[in-house]
Amino acid sequence: MRDRCWTVIKEDGNMVSAKQAPRLVLLSVTCEDGYITLNAPEMKALRIPVELPSTNSVWNCRRFGIEAQGRDCGDEAAQWIxxxxxxVPCRLVHYEANMLTRKxxxxxxxxPPTDEVAYAEGSPILLISEASLEDLNNRLEKKVAIxxxxxxxxxxxxxxxxxxxxxxxxxxxxxxxxRMSCPRCVFTTIDPDTGIMNGKEPLKTLKSYRKCDPSEQHDFKNNPPFGWLYGIDKTGIVEVGDPVKQPQIW
Structure with a gap:
């Protein structure tokens, strides 16, 4: 789950998401030999060690008013991002084990109060089926990607x-x-190939047929559910091709 252990923050500590900065979806990351490499259009690749110097400062990083911590990835990374x-000036930070997490x-x-995340909005796991995406695309004039x-x-x-x-x-x-179905927001309207937000689809179509349970209206507000958020009851290894099993066939 190290894929959700880096985040971009403003210099006031507030995390930046693609909802405020759609170009973030154009950034790609690979990890090899103890380094992550960031690539983006018209940018020279940036290589950062996963294990940062302990002398690098630690930031308090806020999302929805709740703080986690992250170690600064350095001035070169800050200038690059x-x-x-x-x-406005931003910093790239990395969550390390035993740092402050969000609940x-x-x-x-x-x-539940035992669930913790670093920088994800609410859950470390978002699961969606190809069949659900296909059903949505059958309702759209222009298909969207996963x-x-x-x-x-x-x-x-x-x-x-x-x-x-x-x-x-x-x-x-x-x-x-x-834990709950994932409330979908304007993030889904960002074209992953261009980083441009259209503000309408597929969110408009999702709202037309995907409804939350009335008891969950407070959490979902006007956001339609699509995909599920999970907590991790037992850690381990997941590999591509693993079957999804339910309790009666464990």
Whole structure:
């Protein structure tokens, strides 16, 4: 789950998401030999060690008013990310084990107080099925890619929205517990190939047929559910091709 352990912050400590800076979706990251490499259009690749010097400063990083911590990746990384995003000065920070985490249960009642995240909005796991995406695309004039939704687990060979009923699942040796469906926002309207937000689709179509349970209206507001957020009850290893199992067949 190291994929969600880096974030961009402004110099006041507030995290920057693609909802405020859509160009972030154009940034790609690879990790090899103890380094991450950042690539972006018209930018020279930036290589940063995963293990940062302990002398680098530690920032308090806020999202939804709740703080986590992150170690500064250095001035070169700060200049690179600021130039790429073409906005106010920003810093790149990295979450390290034993740093302060955020508790999604502080703002989403579906999450228990034991759940913790660093920089993700509410959950370390977002799962969507290919069938659900296909069903949505059948309703759209212009199809969208799965990258519009940024899941980190994509499931095949099931029915559309079957994942809505997967409360407990086992993938590899990792036990996952469903917390809530994912409320979708304007992030889904950012074209992953151009970094431009159109502000309408696929969100408009999702709102026309995907509705939250009335008891969850406070959490979802006007955002339609699509995909599921999971907590991790037992850590382990997940590999491409692993089957998704439910309790009766574990």
């Amino acid at each position: 600021t130039t790429f995003m073409n906005m 999604p249960g502080d703002f989403l009642p579906a999450f 990258t519009n939704f940024r899941p980190n687990i994509l499931v095949t060979d099931c029915s559309p929205y079957e994942e809505d009923a997967w409360v407990e699942i086992l993938i590899g040796n990792v036990e996952l517990k469903g």
